[in-house]
Amino acid sequence: MTPKEKAQELFIKYRNELDFALDYDIYIIYAKRCALITVDELIESFNSIYDASIRNIEKYSGAKYGMKDYWDEVKQEIEKL
Numbered sequence: 001m002t003p004k005e006k007a008q009e010l011f012i013k014y015r016n017e018l019d020f021a022l023d024y025d026i027y028i029i030y031a032k033r034c035a036l037i038t039v040d041e042l043i044e045s046f047n048s049i050y051d052a053s054i055r056n057i058e059k060y061s062g063a064k065y066g067m068k069d070y071w072d073e074v075k076q077e078i079e080k081l
Contacts, residue, residue, distance in 0.1 A: 003070055007077030010035040032081055039075045043068060 001009070015031040046067055 003073030004077045006074045007081065010038060011078060011081050032078055035078045036075060039071055039078065043071045
C-alpha cells in the first residue's frame with residue numbers, strides 16, 4: 001500500500017468514527033488529528049524498539065529507515081488531506 005493510500009485509509013477510518021460531529025470542518029480536522037496521532041505513535045514506537053534492540057545497525061538500517069520513511073510519507077499525505 002502506498003503512503004498516500006495508507007493516509008487515506010486511516011483518515012477514512014477516523015472520519016467514519018467521528019460522524020457525530022455537527023460541523024463538517026471540525027469533523028475533518030478531528031479525523032486528520034486522530035490519524036496523525038496514530039502515525040506519530042507508530043513512528044515513535046518503531047524508533048524506540050529499533051534504537052533499543054539493534055546492535056548491528058548496518059545490518060538492519062535498510063529496514064529501519066525504510067519503515068520510518070514510509071510512515072513519514074504517510075504523515076505528509078495525511079497533512080495534505
